[in-house]
Every structure is written in structure tokens, then in C-alpha cells.
Amino acid sequence: MHTRHGPIAVDEKARWVWAFDEVEAVYKKLDGDKERVLTLLGGKGANLAEIARIGLLIPPGFTVTTEACMHFLKTDKKLSQDMWNQIEEGILHLEERTEKELGNPENPLLVSCRSGARYSMPGMMDTVLNIGLNDETVEGLSKATGDPRFAFDCYRRLIQMYATVVRGLDDEPFEATLSQRRKKGGNEADFSAADWRLITDQFKSIYRSATGEDFPHDPLIQIRSAVEAVFSSWNGKRAIDYRNATHIEHHLGTACNVVAMVFGNLGQNSATGVAFTRNPSTGEKKIFGEYLTNAQGEDVVAGTRNAKPIERLATEMPACYQDFLKACAKLEEHFTDMQDLEFTIENGKFWLLQTRNGKRTPEASVRIAVDLANAGAIKRREAVLHVEPQQIDALLHPRFHHKSKRRALEEKRLLARGINASPGAAVGKIAFDADLAEEWGSKQGLDVIMVRPFTRPDDVHGMLASRGIVTCEGGATSHAAVVARQFGVPCIVGASQIEIDLENRCLTSQRTRITEGELVSIDGTTGEVISGSLPTIETQLDEHRYLKQLLDWADSYRSLEIRANADTPHDAKIARRYGASGIGLCRTEHMFFDPERLPHVQRMILTESKAERDDALRTLLEFQRKDFEGLFQSMDGLPVVFRLIDPPLHEFLPDRQSLADEIFDLRVLGRSDELSSKEKLLKQIEHHHESNPMMGLRGVRLSLLHPEIIRMQVRAMLEAAVNAKRKGIHARPEIMIPLTSHLEEFRAAKEIIEGVARECCEQSGVSVDYTIGSMIEIPRACTIAGGLALESAFFSFGTNDLTQMTFGFSRDDAERTFLPHYLDHGILPTNPFQSLDTEGVGSLIHLAVDEIRAATDGLEIGVCGEHGGDPASIEFFHQQGFNYVSCSPYRVPIARLAAAHAALKLPEL
Structure with missing residues (x-):
């Protein structure tokens, strides 16, 4: 004692x-x-x-x-x-x-x-x-x-x-x-x-x-x-x-x-189990769970024993099953959400050990929220808040192409069928342990499928780094299944046909031997593991009726408009399908990178002949006008913001070092006949070389030094709008001047644009409504935003460059060198290029917005950097009273829900 x-x-x-x-x-x-x-x-x-x-x-x-x-x-x-x-x-x-x-x-x-x-x-x-x-x-x-x-x-x-x-x-x-x-x-x-x-x-x-x-x-x-x-x-x-x-x-x-302690291992009249009040994979209103007789709780979760479906408890212990059903109903009613509960039956007596809001797939999360609201258990606004915006991304994961998958099955490439624990398609290299999965997935950027007999909590770092998870043992409530569902990672458990040989780092199944590092494809929706790589296709929003209903409710609460970054008619169509209310950023220079167009761009930059430059510009005009017409057609009646050419010219030119190496080889080989043209090209490239291209001849500076380029672009926009109008399409072009740092820069560029617009309208006899705005992406522009507001019809914050300029480092270099160290050691709380630095960059934005609102009321303010699709950043933009955010077409649904969350959490705005 x-x-x-x-x-x-x-x-x-x-x-x-x-x-x-x-x-x-x-x-x-x-x-x-x-x-x-x-x-x-x-x-x-x-x-x-x-x-x-x-x-x-x-x-x-x-x-x-x-x-x-x-x-x-x-x-x-x-x-x-x-x-x-x-x-x-x-x-x-x-x-x-x-x-x-x-x-x-x-x-x-x-x-x-x-x-x-x-x-x-x-x-x-x-x-x-x-x-x-x-x-x-x-x-x-x-x-x-x-x-x-x-x-x-x-x-x-x-x-x-x-x-x-x-x-x-x-x-x-x-x-x-x-x-x-x-x-x-x-x-x-x-x-x-x-x-x-x-x-x-x-x-x-x-x-x-x-x-x-x-x-x-x-x-x-x-x-x-x-x-x-x-x-x-x-x-x-x-x-x-x-x-x-x-x-x-x-x-x-x-x-x-x-x-x-209460004991589930006291004999055949005792049991332990884990259950959900709804199906955590699909959201269906049906009890979902497993139990073991004569066992303790960790036996079920670990998946080391084959558990029984919860329905069997009705015949094995009918009185306890009724107690269980009553508990499920009462818990869900009280907590107004799907519950994940653990229970023990000790000598025929039913005990609850815990309950919590259950981890679920994104698909289930959406359906449960919508079903609860439609049943009157929660309000629609609560249903919107029940679903995290990040879950939408996982819900719209790609899936395998039906014909390719069927062909793989006909070719007998099916390795195993298990329990479809978490839906979605994934392809990657097999890794048999969590450390290797983390090394390949997180550190080397490879796509990994982690395959284990079963997972333990200590494997979580590998699970988070993997595209998909397969376990040979375990059930639908095992550790692997629960964690995978939460993170939207495709997962198959209980694939018992697979035998893993850790000593020789391989698996065998269906008489097929696969070694570590080989590719496999897994379908978490159907529970199939297939050798080799299968192609995937996009999932359409219309395929998810519960999500469509939830987003319709979200739209009724949000005040932020959601636009898309789209450079092609294809992207614009996707954005429209996903609910975008316009294009917030068309990066017009992206259209130049097409292999068919790049030679004309290079000729325009490098030629010393005005006639040759004009000829190249005419060719590019035809390409851009056709593209712009496609954007207007896709966005009929909705605004399209065109950003004038922005990147440094060297991005369009051949690589300087590669060309120098080629010249060296020609000299060694004595091929002097080819040397002259190559050396001339290198000299022209050297002439355009910049020590710091990110802060060199870009944006408005490029437009003012080479006004013929923006004249071509503006003409293409306005002629496309005229053609669209003649076809009954309502074109709404908004022309944005990038990288402005001084009021006189903006005025000079604006004058060029207005001159071209007058010519186009006079020549066509058709008037086009257009606006000219400024892109704020330099700290100085934030401090003079009030003055710019007197000349500009709208503003859009380019937060990628604004973040670079404010922090004073290049994004590409930072993410390649020191930024991972900063994040790992807590020097920075988050990657500022993924989630807005509200303390520093946000202060500049706040200053600019105050300047703009003080100068003139009613100007449209938006954001078109990657932060436009980040939920935390969207909340900040809502707080600042922005009119819209613009993001990748595929993130439009995420932004719609995030904007509703922001409005519901901050109703006073």
C-alpha cells in the first residue's frame, strides 16, 4: 500500500x-x-x-x-x-x-x-x-x-x-x-x-x-x-x-x-469499438464503424486485428446495439455535427469513452454540412462555417481517366483491392517507411505513395509528405484512414493481398513484384492499387451537387467579388465554371511564350530595323487579338483586367550562357561560317543584360521605353472588344499599368493608351467602354496612392512583387536558399509568398487603401497576386474593404468559401 x-x-x-x-x-x-x-x-x-x-x-x-x-x-x-x-x-x-x-x-x-x-x-x-x-x-x-x-x-x-x-x-x-x-x-x-x-x-x-x-x-x-x-x-x-x-x-x-478503466477484453460478452454517426468518407447519414469482441480500444485503432462491421453488433449484442444507436442519435443532436465516438462494452454494459467532431473527407464535410442545414439542425450560415476552405481544394482533386484505368485492369495491372478509406487519385513512387517518404516527398519534391503494413502515429511526417497511403492491414477507422481523411490524402487500407518484404525493400501481390521507388497508382475512391502510372483528369464542380449548394449559400454571405487569373480562353472557361465573376488578371506577356510566337517576340526585341520590328508587332497583334476575343467570349458581360507586358525582356531571349557555350564549340570545330550570326546574337543579348532583372526594365518602364509594344497590345484589346461587340458579346476591358512607382509614369502610359483607343474607335466606328487602372506592387506606390487615385479608375495590388520589394529578396532565390531554413526554425511564421505578411506588407496595403479612399470614394480595389486564393489573406483583404480578389481558376471555389467565412466572422464590415 x-x-x-x-x-x-x-x-x-x-x-x-x-x-x-x-x-x-x-x-x-x-x-x-x-x-x-x-x-x-x-x-x-x-x-x-x-x-x-x-x-x-x-x-x-x-x-x-x-x-x-x-x-x-x-x-x-x-x-x-x-x-x-x-x-x-x-x-x-x-x-x-x-x-x-x-x-x-x-x-x-x-x-x-x-x-x-x-x-x-x-x-x-x-x-x-x-x-x-x-x-x-x-x-x-x-x-x-x-x-x-x-x-x-x-x-x-x-x-x-x-x-x-x-x-x-x-x-x-x-x-x-x-x-x-x-x-x-x-x-x-x-x-x-x-x-x-x-x-x-x-x-x-x-x-x-x-x-x-x-x-x-x-x-x-x-x-x-x-x-x-x-x-x-x-x-x-x-x-x-x-x-x-x-x-x-x-x-x-x-x-x-x-x-x-472499463474493460472490453473481459470475454465474449465484452467489446470495444470506434464509430461515426455518419459515413466519414461520403457523408451519408448512416452509422459507420467497427468493433472487436474481447479487446481493448487500441486494438481497433491500430488495425492489427480484423475488426467487425458495427452492424454485426445488432445480432451479437442486441441490447448494447440499441444503447449504441440511442447514444449516436443523442450525441449528434447535442453537438450538431457528425460525431466520432469510442465505446466499450464490459460484461454487457455499454460505456462511452469519448466523442468528438469526426474527421472526414472533404466530400463528406460538405455533404454533412448541407444535410444538417437542410434538416434544420443548423443554420445555413453555420453550414458554410462548418467547411474549411482548404477542404475544397482536396474535393476537386483529379481522378483517373476511365478508359486508362479500364485498360490497366484488362492488362492485369491490379495489385490489390482494399478498403476505400479516403477518396481521390494519386500516382507516385513507393516508399516503405515514413522517413523515406518525407525525404522524397518534402525534401526532393517527388510524388510518393507510402505503403506500410499499418501506420502508427509516429508515421505522420511521412503521411503528410505523401500523395497517397496504402496499408496492408487495418480497417476504415484505423489510424491511417482517420489521418488521411482529415488531410484529403487518397488512402486505401486493408489491402491484404500485398505482402511487404522490408528486408529486400519490395512488395509482392498477384504474382507481381514491385521494388521501392517504382510507380504505382491508387484510387482511394474505389480502393484499387494499380502498378505503373495512370493519367488523371480534372474533376468538374457540377459533379458535386452538395458543394454547389454550399457555395451558392456562401455567395449570399460574402461581400468580396471573386475573379480569376486567366491568360487563355481555356483558363477563362474553367474560371467561369468554377464561379468566377470576371478576370482580375490577364498576364498578356504569357501569350508570348508560345513556341509559335516566341520567334516573333525575339525578332521584335533584337532587330535594329524599324520595318522588321513593325512586321513582328503586326504578327503578334493578330495572335493577341484572337486570344482577347476568346477571353471576352468566355467572360461575356464580366470584366477582364489586362495587365500590360511586365517581365524583363531577357525572359524572352535565348539563354546567354548556353549561347556562349555553343559559340565556343563552333570555334573549336572551326565552323566559322556559323560563328558570325551567333556572335551577333550574343552581342545583342549582352546589350539587354541586366544585373538585377527583377528590378530592371519591367512593367511601365518597359512600356515607356518601347511604347510600340503597348500600342500593339492596346490595339489588340480594343479591336477584340469591337469584334466581340459586333457579335453581340458584352466586352468589358480594364487596362492595367504595372509596376507604377511615380504619378508621371502613370500619366505618360495612360496618354499612350488613350491615344490608341481613340484611333481604334474612330477607325471602327464602334465605341468601347474601357477603364485604365494602376497595379500597386512597389512600396512607393503605396505611399503615393492618393495621388494615383486622382488619375486611376481602379487599383489592383500585385502582392507577389509587393512582398518581394518589401522584404527585399527574390522569391525564386529565397525559396531555393534560406526561406526553408527560416520556416523550419520559426524565424518566419509562414511563407510570405503563400500567406500575406499582414504586419509588414499588410501595413503598406492599409496605408494605400486609406490614401485611395481619402482621395476619392468608390474606386474599385482588388488583389491579383497568389494571396488572392489564400483563405487567411482573403480575410485580411475583406477587413481592408477590398472589392475583389483574383486567384487561379482552380482556387476560385476556395476563395468563394473563404470570402464567406471572412464576412460571417467579421459581420460589422
């Missing part, structure tokens, strides 16, 4: 422990703020308390708060005496509730220590079960239950979990011991009491050999060490990787829930 501290008076200012049945006091202390309760108690603890409040059965227990965790991590990673005193008080409370006593061989209390953060992080932190067992209490538990097999099964589990979680030992020696016994026949459910006694002794021996100490027999030492291990796991690698991927803040900490 062990010594306890007596009752203590708990100082409310340092309240580290709350019992589940004290939740009303927690709400009172936190002024009824549900978010603060969740933050303090963590999702698991708060939800268990909620389950008890609504009358469902949970085991008694208490929560050691997230504040205790952060205090623990910031000090010496030891529980303070005050914390430990309160935990002991919690244990006394548990003993009273259960009428059992910790460490008492006659009637032992066993508990679990379970992590539970504010936001669900399935499998990323640690849990220890069956705490309280030792050589004495295991015999007492054996006598009390009349089942020594059960008692020693629990004991060996505690030793293994304590060794790996608390002491950080390798799991392999323990698993090897189990594997040796399995070879004699059967799995864990078939092991006898004598088997478990022997395995327990072996586990204690492994522990002693690895640590130099005996397994601790004092239950209080076990609990204290387990709580400390749970708190420490908040800063474990897999937890940090997961938080980085899901943008969960690192300062929140995890709670630790100490819960009285």
Missing part, C-alpha cells in the same frame, strides 16, 4: 484538476464561455463532461488541465507538489465513485491516462491504459473477475505502453515477442492465461534489460509518470508535425484525463 496526502484546500487561482461531474463549476468559473472551457479542459475532457451532462454513461474520472501542461513544460518537466496533491485528491474521488482502491490487491482500481488537446489530434499524443496493475493487483484482478487470462492480458499491455510511452523504449522487442507466439497459431484473442503470464514475464525482462530497473509497482508512481509523459507528448515530433500541418497553435498544450 502507498501513502497519500490528506485533503487539501484548492486555491481557485491554481486549480489544476477538475472532475468530469464538476463541469457546471467550470462553466461558472469561465462565465459560460464554451470556447474557454474547451481550451482549459481539452476536447476530450470537455466532451466527456458534456456526455455526462446529457445523461449518457461514461466512466468516472477527472481532467488535469491544459494550463497544468503548459506550466509543466515551462518549468522542469515535473509536476509541482500542488498539482500532484490535486491529482491525488482526484484519485480519492475516483475511489469513492467506483468503490475500488488504487493498489488494493483485493479490489484494485485501474485507470487510464489519456491525452486530450483543445483541437482533436488523433493518435498524435500519448495514452497509457491499465495503470494500477502490479504483481499483487494482477492476481487480485484475476480472482475478482475469475479470469486470469484477462488480468494478465491487461498487465502485459500496461508494461508495453509504459515502456514505450513513459520510458521511450523501442516497441519492436515487445512486438517480436507477440509475433513469436502468433506463429504457434492464432492471434491475441486465442492466447491462453498461461500464454499471457509468460509474455508478461518476458515483457518485464525486456523492460529490466533496457532500463536497468524493475517495472515500477507503485501505482502512484505509474500515474505520476504517465501524466508527465502525456504532457511531454505535446512537444513530441509527430504532434509538432501534425500541428504545423493543421495550423494548430503550439502554446495551447494538452489536458490529461485520468479515467477509471
